[in-house]
Amino acid sequence: MPFISSSIVRSTIATARTRLPLSNTRSTVKLSGIGLPFALFSSSSSSKMPSDNFPVNKSDDEWHAVLSPEQFRVLRQKGTERPGSSALDKKNDDGVYHCAGCDAPLYTSKTKFASGCGWPAFYDTVPGAVIRHEDKSMFMTRTEIVCAKCGGHLGHVFKGEGFPNPVDERHCVNGISLNFKKE
Incomplete structure (x- = not known):
């Protein structure tokens, strides 16, 4: 090379x-x-999730059996879906957004907002549903968010962007890591 x-x-x-x-x-x-x-939207094999630190603990084979290949890449290998590719980005129905891996409730439609970033955006979680980690990939430091039940990669949190929500925070979530259920 x-x-x-x-x-x-x-x-x-x-x-x-x-x-x-x-x-x-x-x-x-x-x-x-x-x-x-x-x-641009791949994952690094060194960025796999540790699966033994969460209540839902499955082998890669077990995750492959319940997730689509793209869900596996995003949730288990910390990938990112293409911006604008999720129908959930524009969804405005009342309901709850669950983890696509373990079905844990993560976000409600009450905290969802239109950010224009190309991914579903929320300003708050269901209490205790999401864990934050420091992420130093891509030549920068960001705050990664994962499902507290299965450790599935959801996306990242960004602060101080000036969005009109109570906490000035944006949870930028891969739509493929979510399942929506109407209330």
């Missing part, structure tokens, strides 16, 4: 950020051949 300087990588990532809202993605930059093809 030819040598590619870190400044070229930083410049390419900075250019990509102006085209896509990468602040919400958990992606890895893959360098192959001569070019710099990006796997």
